[in-house]
Amino acid sequence: MRTPPNERLTSDIAETGKARKASGPQKACPERRCILTGATESRDALVRLAASPSGLVLPDAQEKAPGRGAWVCSSRSAIEEAQTNGKLKGALARAFKTGDLEIPEELPQKIEDALKRVFLDRLGLEMRVGALILGTQRIAETARAGGISALFHASDASEDGRKKLDQAWRVGRETEGSGERGWTLPLDRDALSVALGRDNVVHLGLANDAAAARVLKPLKRLMHYLGQEIPDESGRANSRAATDTND
Structure with a gap:
């Protein structure tokens, strides 16, 4: 790959201008x-x-x-x-x-395909390490027990199915009445099923905050590229919340 003359070959983590410093002991954000x-x-x-x-x-x-x-x-x-x-x-x-x-x-389509592939690969990795929870019944039970950090729905999931799992998730998080909702993915059940090698993948849950953070990073980038609004961190208002692609 070519490197612009003003960029060093090994400086992929270099910053443009000054990096914004996070508060406390956190690392600077490139x-x-x-x-x-x-x-x-x-x-x-x-x-x-x-x-x-x-x-x-x-x-x-x-x-x-x-x-x-x-x-x-x-x-x-x-x-x-x-x-x-x-x-x-x-x-x-x-x-x-x-x-x-x-x-x-077809560069715009190639970019979309690449971003989707990175996101789906991330889901696959989380499934292999046991952090991805599948199956409506299992998700509902785990959610009510407070064992799901992030909840996702396929783009073609039924509204009734979403509402039931969203409600179970809020119960487990002790946030009933907050309006928190799972994320609606820019992918349908067929795409998720093929990528994960499972039948009829409509809803997904992530078992811990670290796994959720790893998945949300490529998901936010994909949604931003597709022009979809990003929910706030609580998931409130889902795709109607203000766009914010920074973690």
Whole structure:
């Protein structure tokens, strides 16, 4: 992958400007600058693009390609518009200091597919370590016992099924009447079932806060890219809450 001349090959954790310092003993939050808007945001809120040796621009959702690449904070619709009017090509040319780039017409879809893959891979990892809870009955029982840190529903889950599990989750969290709800995923049951190798995956629960944090990171990035509003940390109002992609 090509590295913009002003970026060192091994400095993928370097910061753009000054990193925002978290309060207390927490580590600084790395920031990146969006090549389209110029806005500086948390690295977790942006998508990384990189160029192959031949100049082919592709998403690097796992952020493993050499160098820091080019970062975008825009939604899919904004990237599609920038690709149509030529702004994306110009921004990438400036980022990589070369006009010898190949930008696939389907780049916006490739980015979406890559972000979904990272999210689903994360779910698969949590399932293998026993942190992912599946099955409506098991989720309901575990939720009432206070054993679920985060609750998720497929995009095509029935409203009745969501409400029942949301209510069980609130009981276990002792937050009845709060309006807290599980997250509605930007994926339907078929996509979840195929990715996890299980039949009819409609609802999912995570057994601890650490697992929830690991899953929410790629989920927020995916939802931001799709232009979906991010719930607040309580899950209140679900997809109608104000967008906030910073952890």
